[in-house]
Amino acid sequence: MRIAETVTFGGSGLDRAAEVRDHAAHLATEPDAQIILLWRGKPLLAGGALVRVGPLHPVLKDATADKVLLGRDGDSLAFAADLSQWQPDNLDDQALNTFLDPTEQRHPAFPDDHVFKELRGVMTMLSPRDAELAATARGIFNWHRSHRFCAACGVQSCFAMGGWQRNCEACDAHHFPRTDPVVIMLITQGNAVLVGRSHGWPQGMYSLLAGFVEPGETLEAAVRREVFEESGITVGEVSYLASQPWPFPSSLMFGCAGKATSRDITIDPQEIEDARWVTREEMADVFAGQHPDILPARKGAIAHFLLENWLADRLD
Structure with a gap:
């Protein structure tokens, strides 16, 4: 891309x-x-x-x-x-x-x-x-x-290396800033894209599905697992699009595209509140502020970036 x-x-x-x-x-x-x-x-x-x-x-x-x-x-x-x-x-x-x-x-x-x-x-x-x-x-x-305390021995650690390290003076352990990998998925089937909303989001707010990458997991596997867990949709081909540091609090968002191999949605209510397919024409109305019940993803977030470029056919 x-x-x-x-x-x-x-x-x-x-x-x-x-x-x-x-x-x-x-x-x-x-x-x-x-x-x-x-x-x-x-x-x-x-x-x-x-x-x-x-x-x-x-x-x-x-x-x-x-x-x-x-x-x-x-x-x-x-x-x-x-x-x-x-x-x-x-x-x-x-x-x-x-x-x-x-x-x-x-x-x-x-x-x-x-x-x-x-x-x-x-x-x-x-x-x-x-x-x-x-x-x-x-x-x-x-x-x-x-992360003020040493994960090895529990003693309070010290700021070091211009903030990019914490050192434990008790056991000599070194600790480094944490970044959590997250996949966020532009899942499409034909002319439609899959969107969902989490519990507690503002009324009308929908976004792309997303989830944390687990230990021992590739980005592609995380995309397929998270989409299936949240929506019941199976995904075949997966490709990487773009990434975004997201300091709320400490994520690195990996934007991926995925081709759905099923259509029927079955949400996990423990994971999300709702999911739906939105056609390209409907998403154009969403971005124009003319959709009856969906608001556009927040400007600046990678979900907005990916959806905007999907609409413009620039996901190359």
């Missing part, structure tokens, strides 16, 4: 500067270092772009000491700082836990047009470079929050 790397969060060509990660703590204090800021995984934005600050900016007093080295951004090294310990005024914890957090937070060190926003809601507005930086930072910080 020639346009595969145009998917959101991919294709910016970021040089991750892995060779200097062991010096990252010192490099983060250099005057030309540029630091992006996240609060509970939400990047700080102004004018539709990531805000970058220098290492002496006063906002960093509210950040954790450890900075993640993201890579080279132009002539500077880019880092990320986590401000999750800062407590904004009038915090609405209930809204923060919704499917798509609509709230915005403003830090007193910045003008009112500098806001922390949910990455899902702004991902299509960002440049490819800003999107990759924000997704990388969110994924790494989430891993540090959920």
Whole structure:
């Protein structure tokens, strides 16, 4: 698929500067270092772009000491700082836990047009470079929050290598960021594509079927297993289309195409709420916002990317 790397969060060509990660703590204090800021995984934005600050900016007093080295951004090294310990005024914890957090937070060190926003809601507005930086930072910080203790001996481990490693000083074990492989499937039969919806999704939201790859399993086998488990549809030929880092919290989505060899749907209600075949003409209405009961997949998600290019006949 020639346009595969145009998917959101991919294709910016970021040089991750892995060779200097062991010096990252010192490099983060250099005057030309540029630091992006996240609060509970939400990047700080102004004018539709990531805000970058220098290492002496006063906002960093509210950040954790450890900075993640993201890579080279132009002539500077880019880092990320986590401000999750800062407590904004009038915090609405209930809204923060919704499917798509609509709230915005403003830090007193910045003008009112500098806001922390949910990455899902702004991902299509960002440049490819800003999107990759924000997704990388969110994924790494989430891993540090959920993997603070050594899996070998249980002692709290330490931030290392610019955030790309945790070391246990008790047993000398090394731990590395986790990425979970997920297949997301464009399953077609003739002129129709298979879509489904999970329990608790917003009304009218349908997407492509997806599921985690299991140990010892190929992508092709995972596609066939997940589709059959969720919908009862059998799949023959499977091919790879595109991938997308998906930091909600730590997945790598493998977009695959599959040819269905059966038609009758039998859903597993423990897995999904509904599944249906949608013709190309119906999907065109969905994307135009004219379908009576299906909303288009969210812009920026690989499901939207694959369906849009299926409609345009660009899955080559």
